[in-house]
Amino acid sequence: MSITQHHLLDAHRAWQHGEAPPPAPGTHDQKVVLDWREYRRFRTVVAGRPAHGRIRQALGRRLRPRARSTS
Template sequence: MSITQQYLLDAYRAGQHGEPAPPAPGTHDARVVREWRDERRFRAVLAGRPVGGRLRRALGRRGPRPTL
């Protein structure tokens, strides 16, 4: 059973019992990712590490980009 099918079944059952429908799949994905990122930044500050920009620093260490 796919996520969509399970959601539709749960929504149908909730409607039959007069309960509110569950949130649709993916509704809170952005919020979860944002909270995860904030938690990582918070832990980095507590550990005394730089908060962000690791990818940009790593790419900057490679030197100038070759021109085509």
């Protein structure tokens, strides 16, 4: 059963019982992603790591050539 079919079945059951239909699939996706990002930042700060700039630092380490020793 697809997500759409399941939603239509739930909406029909809610209508039969006189209840409000459930929200359509994907309605709250953006809020979930933003809340998840905020939670990850919170956990990062609680763990004592910097909350931003980690991707830029990782890319900088990858793209910056290492200084080789001439021993």
